[in-house]
Amino acid sequence: MxxxxxxxxxxxxxxxxxxxxxxxxxxxxxxxxxxxxxxxxxxxxxxxxxxxxxxxxxxxxxxxxxxxxxxxxxxxxxxxxxxxxxxxxxxxxxxxxxxxxxxxxxxxxxxxxxxxxxxxxxxxxxxxxxxxxxxxxxxxxxxxxxxxxxxxxxxxxYPEESAGRLMSRDCVAVPEHMSVGDLIDFLREGHDLANEFWEVFIVDARHHPLGTCQLSWILRTPRHIALTDVMKRDQTLIPVLMDQEEVALRFQKYALISAAVIDEDGRLVGQITVDDVVHIIQEEAGEDVLLLSGAGEGDINEPIRESYLARVRWLIANLLTACLASFVIANFEGTIAKMVALATLMPIVAGIGGNAGTQTLAVTVRALATNQLTASNAWRAVRRELGIAVLNGATVAVVIGIAVSLIFGIPRLGAVIALAMLANIVIAGLAGVLVPLTLNRLKADPAISSSIFVTMTTDSMGFLVFLGLASISGLVG
CATH class of the missing domain: 1.25.60.10 (MgtE N-terminal domain-like)
Structure with a gap:
């Protein structure tokens, strides 16, 4: 064919x-x-x-x-x-x-x-x-x-994922000297107008946007009224180079239906409408979730080679972090050999810590993506997550401590795992908020590699704290 x-x-x-x-x-x-x-x-x-x-x-x-x-x-x-x-x-x-x-x-x-x-x-x-x-x-x-x-x-x-790529050039703009009647006649006679629009942009002689008129205002206003008397002068203007994620945040924050896009000289070059932004919000939200898991685009229609390349590098990175955790375990080989129960309980400490870190990480990355978390309230967020981690850690520590004491009949072992669990959950909470904040400060996408650093921290520190406490507590001779 x-x-x-x-x-x-x-x-x-x-x-x-x-x-x-x-x-x-x-x-x-x-x-x-x-x-x-x-x-x-x-x-x-x-x-x-x-x-x-x-x-x-x-x-x-x-x-x-x-x-x-x-x-x-x-x-x-x-x-x-x-x-x-x-x-x-x-x-x-x-x-x-x-x-x-x-x-x-x-x-x-x-x-x-x-x-x-x-x-x-x-x-x-x-x-x-x-x-x-x-x-x-x-x-x-x-x-x-x-x-x-x-x-x-x-x-x-224009750069990929910028307002210039997202915008439509099909917008309706008219000069400021028009009256409402002139505008209505222009809209009825115009043959090259956009197929769909919700507002008309009023521009000056240099094509700088001065304001907007919604179609509902135009239809309800007498013909002789000047557009400059009824137009809305407050505008949310979108620079043509603005990242599409920031565009979506502006639409959400100011409840926009459409917005003018301006070039470096402030001239109107197009518009972005809410239907485009809904797609971007969905795309960016899904992208962040998939980046946290290292799954690439996560599209079932994505070519196999692209999916392989996107995923394998994070699996290799996880392999390296797992080797670090194994190194920690290897240094306590003698301790584990003296009490086999330690080997049984180690994964619990690391696993619960990892889950706690993932919870905090998800909340932090979302807050950064939606501008809820900025430099001005970063330390408040750290204190908040620390408080939550202490409460969660104390609760889980009590439960696991009592359970281990009853199952193994060794109260000191219960105390050791309780302290290790508390410490690792607190460490996980701090890592879950500090790692993405640090990456964001370094201008790196916190959704891409935060999970690897958080997992490395919770696994390594979980094993280190648990086996270290077991060694110094006199639990093993």
Missing amino acids: TPEDLAPDVLTDAAAPIDPARVSDSLDHENTLKKDFVRRVRDCLEAGESDTVYDLVEPLHPADVADLFELLDADERPLLAKAISDLMGSEVFAELNDHVRELLVESLPAGTVADIAEQLDTDDAVAMLEDLDEHDQLAVLAEMEPEDRAAIETALS
Whole structure:
């Protein structure tokens, strides 16, 4: 099959009337594609029954079509793209998983990709093209209309995960001398306006944003009133180089629906809307959780090689920290040999300490990510986590101390493990808050490597404190 075989004859976003009964046959009660439906599509693709595949997929929402692509194997996706060519509009591509979209785009001819990109908002088009290699990217851009190409090239010039990549250039901006009536006439007659917008940006002669007018204000205001008299002058302006995570925090903090993006000279260059930010919030939250575990992107559509490279380096790092813990144990080999019960209880001390450290670490990383924890309240957070660690440590110490004393019949052993447990949980609490704070101060992402340092601390110190106390307490002769 050649790439040209995949080229759709028609690219359209027009939605045909949908039969709800047919859609319900495809989706389960959770609005996900049924297993039987996916199997029928697979069987028809294998049998070459393209018309049947088209009839099955046609009633689906673009988001469900995107889900279908993700559920199919990599070699089945081009067959589906060919079978439903005129359903492969921009809305489907906007909903596709990044890895699936990248592989699918690579299989399509440049002209087809260019046609799809021209239908997308700038931010969605950039997301579709940014992961292509330079040769394919240039080939697609060469097929686009000059105006669309210029917009995408400008967006691609900004750093990844910046507001410039996230923004859409399709915003409505008007000069400050207009009246409400002038603006209404302009909106009704405008042929090149954005498809969807919630507010109009008022700019001066240098294209600097002065304020905004929501559509609801415009519709309720007499025509003769000047825009400068009704516009909202308080604005949250987003610098074009701002990191997307900071953008999301501003939207959350100020409850924004949309916001103007400005360049280094303060000129309006685009807007960011809340639908883009919801995606970023979800992406960043998931990214932090996966980084804490060292699982890379954690995307089931991610190529095996990329997943391997992302995970193996952290496993090697964990191996090194485990060797350090083993070194500590080796130095107490004689102590352990004299009382086998110590070997039985060691993992409990290290394991509970590790869990306590992970709890504190998760809270701290989240607080740093959401700007709840900053330099101004860092020591208050440390004191808070220390207090919680002492209370948790004391509670667990009493329980484990009594249990070990009763099970082994050695009260001194119960006292040793109780003190070791208290000490390790306190150490874990301090490590869980101080490690990410230190990494953040060093301008490193605390979500990436904090867990390794915390685990190393709780394991090594847990063994050291427990076996050290056992040695000096006279528990073993």
